[in-house]
Amino acid sequence: MEILDFSDELEVKVKKYQRGEAANLEVLKDKKLKGQLADREELFKKSANAAAKAEKWLMQTEAGRLEADGIEKTWRFDQHAIAKEVDVASRKNQFDLILPDLGPYTLDYTASGRYMVAAGRKGHVALIDLHTMKPIKDMQVRETVRDVVFLHNELFFAAAQKKYTYIYNQAGAELHCLKEHGSALKLQFLKNHFLLSSINKFGHLHYQDITTGQMIGNYRSGLGRSDVLQVNPYNSVLCSGHAGGTVSMWKPTSAAPLVKMLCHRGPVTAISFHPNGHLMATAGMDKKIKIWDLRKYEAIQMLPGHAKSLDFSQKGLLATSTGSFIQVLATSDSQDYSRYMIHTMAKGYQINKVLFRPYEDVLGIGHSNGLSSVLVPGSGEPNFDSWVANPYETSKQRSEKEVRVLLDKLPPESIILDPTNIGTLSIKKKKEKRTKQDLEEEKEAAVAAVKNVHLKKKTKGRSKPSKMARKKQEGIEQAKRSFVEKNEGGGANKKQKRITEMSDLPVALLPFASRKTS
């Protein structure tokens, strides 16, 4: 029994590493190509197997979990109960920073989850190292700050201020003032492409390449002011939610959106994407939170409730927040999202943003009275890859990584809805020739249609039965004639007929025989 289970587990793991189905090689006629592709498929299988087997040794850290015994529900446990069961180091991750005067706070984490930048609406910007819990830089920009994002690492961040967007470095020095973005409401950074995108109060989208400083795209969304902007990490497509309930998806090289979906009956208040790229959660003023399948553009689940902010974690948990109430939803085996955990804050706190911290079981909360952080077991990916994001990076490793990531910088044209399409063939559909049967059927259908047409009864003796019968016959003949003209097979038959008639002529003269005799 145990052996079976192990091999089943291995199957599941191998599937994860195979990245799709093997190609169908039976349809190939070219033997050389078939042999080469068969070799390749063998290699892919081998590597998937090796990766699945190596998982046992490579995955050092265990994932978090919260399990309830018997009739208990997991959402009955609050942070105090969890804190009692957890070790000291993890309890450090639960904290509340009370900063009541400087406006609702928004926050962002670096990709490694080690650094956090938080900005209060009234101009307070703080850069914090979460391993040592020390603020690296604390500054007051003396202007409204609407949003902050980290750029490619913790050395740079961008703040959307009252009139323009500014880029600062870790020491707080202002490096750039990006005037073209205007008064941005939300900022997003596309990591693979080094593009800083923003949506401003007129609903204009901007894409700027921060390595060259060039503005790649500047598009009017045409749907009015919107302050919901999210990037889909799977395919780097930018999504904005609008007041009419539509969600539009944008890429930097076209002025028209890729997709426009009508999601809600009122304004869209929040969007978030699942890391696997198939799921999108949207929340609207119509008191609904919908989970969409992006392959079919269908809503697979609808949950009741408002949500000012949504976020998916690395393991697929969904955090929603309204007012001072946060709920975390998780899928069990039924593939539906249900309540997993709850966190209520004191009544006056208005939660502005929730964001899961990468590679940790922590949910960061930015609210009107400062910042908080709560534990959500099972939300973070336990095992990081040093070459993707390393929370324990030294400065030398960080500078090497910067160079490597810049070498692999993707061009903005590579943003497409399905990123696995790169490198595949674009097959032109051939017009299928209709078979004889199809033609026959079509002819009969046309004739039947003509027969069903009701002729109008005319007055003054113009609707005599003989006339009506003749008209009907003419209609049928017309329908049949159009088919005879279209029929491609007719020509070949004619030619064959001619050749068989000419078979008495010698071979050399056949091409020159006149057609009059046919």
Add this chain to the structure above:
Amino acid sequence: MRVKVISRSTDEFTRERSNDLQRVSRNYDPNLRTQEKAVEYVRALNAAKLDKVFARPFIGAMDGHLDAVSCMAKNPSHLKGIFSGSMDGEIRLWDLATRKTVRQYSGHQGAVRGLTVSTDGRVLVSCGTDCTVRLWRVPLASGMDSDEDSSDNKSIASYVGSNGFSAVDHQWEGDLFATAGGSQVDIWDHSRSQPVNTFEWGSSSVFSVRFNPGEPNILATTGSDRSITIYDLRTSSPAIKLIMQTKTNSIAWNPMEPMNFTAANENCNCYSFDARNMKEAKCVHKDHVSAVMDIDYSPTGREFVTGSYDRTVRIFQYNGGHSREIYHTKRMQRVFCVKFSCDASYVISGSDDTNLRLWKAKASEQLGVILPRERKKHEYMEAVKNRYKHLPEVKRILRHRHLPKPIYKAGILRRTMADAAKKKEDRVRAHSTPGSMPRKSVRKNRIVREIE
């Protein structure tokens, strides 16, 4: 309730001392890496561009001969040396690392037409238009760098034949060597001054001889009657003769698949044959614009190099219809002989302008000692390039070669002529009764007939 939260201790993920290696954790989960294919594509593009940046195949020219280089020979037991014979009778032994002459063997009165080294690498056999076959002593590897010892520059033996010789080749495992002269093929032993055996088929002159690497008793020759003949030493008569439309200048056996050989033909193509089934060619390698003079296989059996009358050297895949690489220089004139070095990294060409040139087999290869990390990186770049080499941007960069204008124009002209001939054939076929003009494959239609 059971709770567990991710908790990592810093010691597990950071190094203890500054002279330790940094710790690396790996997670191969595809979900952590988004847009893998786009990243790979960008890397393939960069790899193709870097390939072109580092493509400097020419290493050096070996200068010294006073007349055109007519033939070359490799020493199977010594990588660094190569023998070359020129049209004025001088034979030189070159050290490839320093590109200098180590020994000069003079003695031939006329052009040296063929050179070959014995199986143990101690004796060099040469033949020439002065009707002689001469044997010379090859210095030991350790003695290669020392000063010339005058006693070694005289031939060990010199055998006179009945007519001028045009080629010589030694058995890969054995003591016999074969010469081609007049219309006969002679088999000699080192110690006998007369041939041990003679083969003759027809009255046309024989141009080149090659022994099979796998079967030491089989050899192939080419003749001026546009034929390729295969002989077996154990029988007293030749085995198979294949007549083509144009003359074959040279043959090379595939050392890894000894039943296959490739023939360098006068009509600018090379034809690969399976010696067991000579009814049709296995593959036609087309890319030269003038007669192909010489051909040699790489010891891996996967590539071969050809030198042609159109002043270029091309490297083909063993089963590829077109060349993967072309080398040319303004100073290199008609290429008469080419050799692939025994470690499959270099190509040596001997040409009309009295120089031997040393080229890299892979133009952008890094020579010298490569660190394991560098090697892994090269292998990765190669693999990612091969995965995306069919996409237009990458293909355009990989395919791009600068060709000298006459060759470029000649290539276009040949293509226009071939297209015109094909169009005409299609039209004639369209105007004739269906079935009266069967299509002939290129692999077959250059063969006139096969004789047992």
